[in-house]
Amino acid sequence: MRIYLDNAATTPLREEVIETMTSVMRQQYGNPSSIHADGRAMRAIVEEARKKTARLIGASIGEIFFTSGGTESNNMAIKCAVRDLGVQRIISSPLEHHCVLHSLEAVEHQGVVIELLRVDERGRIDYEQLEELLQNGLGTKTLVSLMYANNEFGTLNDLERISKLCENYGALFHSDTVQTMGHFPINVSKLKIHFLSCGAHKFHGPKGAGFIYINNEAQLKPFIDGGGQERNMRGGTENVYGIAGLARALELAYGQMEEYRQHIEDLRSYFMEQLLENVEDIRFNGDYDGHYLYTVLSVSFPASPKSELLLLHLDIAGISASGGSACSSGAEAGSHVLKAINADPARKSIRFSFSHLNTKDEIDVVVEKLKAVVGVRKMEAVA
């Protein structure tokens, strides 16, 4: 049995989600746009999923639009805000996922001014600089795009504080909530936010399914032109199985969020303790003991020819983890976010990310392997 510690890249599907999806696959095949009974049955599944999703995040039904996942939702928020809402300036950070950063580059070519906030060595943004920029740019239509949790080392942004600043200075607010959805509660009826994004595969749902929340106050035009699906925002016959699976996975995640959180927090602390006690010269990246996403632990190992090949050694030993962001895995091009927080380039960082399915026994196996490859910590001489 392999040990899977790459849950920030993707998570295994839950059995209940597989059941929901396969039962739709077996029993229904109509096109949700068809007006006959077969179509109406499929439409009902999509609308039931929308209702469930909206309820869980405190949105109204008309504010949820199903997409292919986080990447599409982030592209849509940024590009449509520029095209349809007259956004002239976007404030973001160098720690965003590539789907946000590359969308920013795309709109920069259209003349939008992009300002990236300073970040400190733990990956925390500079809130004072954010306020200064908002204040100085009053009168310039501004979108603030800041993720909830960083996907490589888990540092959390304070969405409430950002939301208040945006409200005070009349800016739109988009947050990439792909890593936190299903792991932290979010309630858009209490938190003023215009756009947020979700990919179901980060909380034991299917790949290729997600949604974007668009606040009723932000009226966008279609992102994909076509047959008028998703209330004309996204043409194309709906991924009904994926949508049904997404809603089921989100419902389960919310239902057991506290229980899972406790289990994962315990595993993460145990892993940290064991690493510090047993393995040579361990450090952690990000705000690992401050405001952090509990499913992620980014570990920095000392430079050595062996640690260069650490991921490979782990893989051969049956352990899946990731070097930085898995979305660009294979290409060991160096992580843009570790660079942005000035992490020592000579050291090797590995992201371990957990789910409720992981166990302490698995952590013990991983620590043993790391001791063998990186080296056992030398105990201080006892006086």
Ligand SMILES: Cc1ncc(COP(=O)(O)O)c(C=O)c1O
């Ligand atoms: C922070 C963040 N945003 C966006 C994405 C992309 O989401 P998706 O895989 O659903 O397109 C990821 C995936 O790793 C992510 O971690």
